[in-house]
Amino acid sequence: MENYIAKAADAFLTGRPYGIRLDFKRKGFVIFNHHMNLLGNGVPSNIDSLPLELFAIEDIPQEGVRIERNGDITDIYFYTDTSNPYADSHIDLEKLKAYNKYIYPLALVLNRPL
DSSP states (O other): OOOHHEEEEEEEEHHHHHHHEEEEEHHHHHHHHTTSSSSTOOOOOOOOOOOEEEEGGGGGGOOOOOEEEEEEEEEEEEETTTTTTTTSOOOOOHHHHHHHHHHHHHHHHHSSSS
């Protein structure tokens, strides 16, 4: 059973959004995983190297656990190390519910599964 939990935790870190970068100047966004990479990629990277997707930024929900603004760039994080649903050796359903509170509206606006 522990093996399944470890696999689910790894999949969460690579396959689910850790955050979104909104670029108000260039009118686009980048969704990134815990490794600061594209979803599904577990190789550590840098947000600045990710491709920008053009979108009406004003439509994107701008709520999260942590929000960092720097000029025309806003980074919104959907969980932290302490609010990660897989931070312990089991899944915390309350933390997962809190995470999904941010991801569900984002997925609807972007019309993609997250």
